[in-house]
Amino acid sequence: MIDERVVENNIFNFATNELSQDAFICWCLNWINMPVRDDNESGRQFGTRFLSRLLNEVYDVSKINRIYIFRQLLNIDVLVLVPELQVALIIEDKTSSQEHGNQINRYKYLLSKTFESNQYNGLDIYQHLSDDKKEQQQKRDESACWGAVNSIRWALRDEPGELDLSKYTIHTAYLKTDWFNDDDWHTVRELEKDPKVNTYVDGPEFLSLLLSCHEWNNPILMSFVDYLSSKIRATLEHSCFWEHYKDIDEHIRFYIQDTAIAQRRFLQTVFNQPNYEAPFMANLKQYVENIDDLYVYGRIDDASQTHTIQHGSSFGTPWSLMHFWDRSLDRTVEADYWGFQNTNEDNLAVKPYMFWRIDKIKEGPILSLRYYTWWEKSAGDNGESNTCSYKTRVYNYIKERILEKNISDTEKDTSSTMKNVSDTVKAINK
Structure with missing residues (x-):
């Protein structure tokens, strides 16, 4: 032994x-x-x-x-x-x-x-x-x-x-x-x-x-x-997005602010993303507490019912996003940007997409709804990306049918009013 x-x-x-x-x-x-x-x-x-x-x-x-x-x-x-x-x-x-x-x-x-x-x-x-x-x-x-x-x-x-x-x-x-x-x-x-x-x-x-x-x-x-x-135990601990701790300055921080695994688990929980427990995990219970946690170490077998979750970091702070809508440019839109004219639908390079993103602002961790197109970052400050008729049409659809009425037309990336993650968690647990 x-x-x-x-x-x-x-x-x-x-x-x-x-x-x-x-x-x-x-x-x-x-x-x-x-x-x-x-x-x-x-x-x-x-x-x-x-x-x-x-x-x-x-x-x-x-x-x-x-x-x-x-x-x-x-x-x-x-x-x-x-x-x-x-x-x-x-x-x-x-x-x-x-x-x-x-x-x-x-x-x-x-x-x-x-x-x-x-x-x-x-x-x-x-x-x-x-x-x-x-x-x-x-x-x-x-x-x-x-x-x-x-x-x-x-x-x-x-x-x-x-x-x-x-x-x-x-x-x-x-x-x-x-x-x-x-x-x-x-x-x-x-x-x-x-x-x-x-x-x-x-x-x-x-x-x-x-x-x-x-x-x-x-x-x-x-x-x-x-x-x-120890590594697996730490991963399980850090995946608990509802848990918080105090940093060296006695400020409260949630794991969702600091770890991608917590952000991933939050998105999986809120949007009911399926995961499937691997059969050998139960045998590890005597060595690693809660190793059978299907959200952390489960295997995704049914890709057709899941949305892609991506991870990255900005200035050392992790962010995670979940794509749920993407398509090529609608032919009813006036394609007045270079590279879009006289192009077959199958060959269009413009693929707008929408996603939920967990990020951090001054007040704390947030969940935002965002709509991006490939030219947003390359457009610079000339305002072109904000006047695209296709983007405006999608933005207005979200504004009128999905989001709360206090959304601002001037928000740079057409994200929703930021939700504080801790409030969302409380609502889920009720």
Whole structure:
């Protein structure tokens, strides 16, 4: 049984970035490479179980004795080669950030190119680049692939038989120890559309995997278990948007002012966004209080019934918004802006959208209704964005049918009268 005592001086309280987590993942998997001895047996069993989960449990890995682990090869967080299975596993590891820049497809493409395989050669990872930049990037990628294949061949030089990388099947795994936002869910849903086997693991599931090796009292494992348990507990605590605390100046602050997870949970609660509890969460109750909280660590399975929630920050203060209406420019509007004339409906670049946004003003956290179009920020101070007939028409519709009568025509972004979140919460709880 894992020792449940608090680890007093935990290195993972300091080693919190993704590179440190990459190292821990490599350490977990590298137990497979340890000699077959009694004192290594628990580690080898855990490493094998972890590898099986990352490969979606479609291979028999119980007899694997050798894997090859690479960090940052082709900028991939962790790359694992299993010669006995002819499998290459890409692990995209995240702590609190999300995928950006089409990372996973880029890694698939470059690894496929490195292996001289056709598995992912059809992916177009240069479509956003101009011709000259595309040529430059292709040259850099060719050089990176050449270096990568040499590194792989050198590492596997003692493997028996001829090394034919083109026969390797590429798999991807997305592992994130923090809570999943909508961009994360979009990423894993995109992964699942691929016919090849892919998987994803979030923080509670990773913790569940670590706790599955009950007989192993390894101090490094215990340290990470303690760190991840504390991280999950803190996330659950900070998600309570109705809770407040006093800062150093004795001012009252709500978690919704300081954490994106609290803002997300508020939007999910107010607008009844569905989430579904993962089955393994109940097993973690003895380690993490309220781990079965479906709003925080639930999995979104029914995307058609949800609205996208996005997160960001402004001068260090988090904001969150939920899109609920977007469409292309209505053809009844006079398209008198450059780029809109003589354009087919399907090709219109103008996509106005409306959203609820949680933000902060001087008086405290607020919920505002906003309507944006793509040119608002680029229009400058010449007033064009405020005289667009389409925007005026939508604004007037909101004013007359939805919002309270004291809305101001001069509000810059046509937001509703700000609602104080704490008042909204009180109304909900009545």
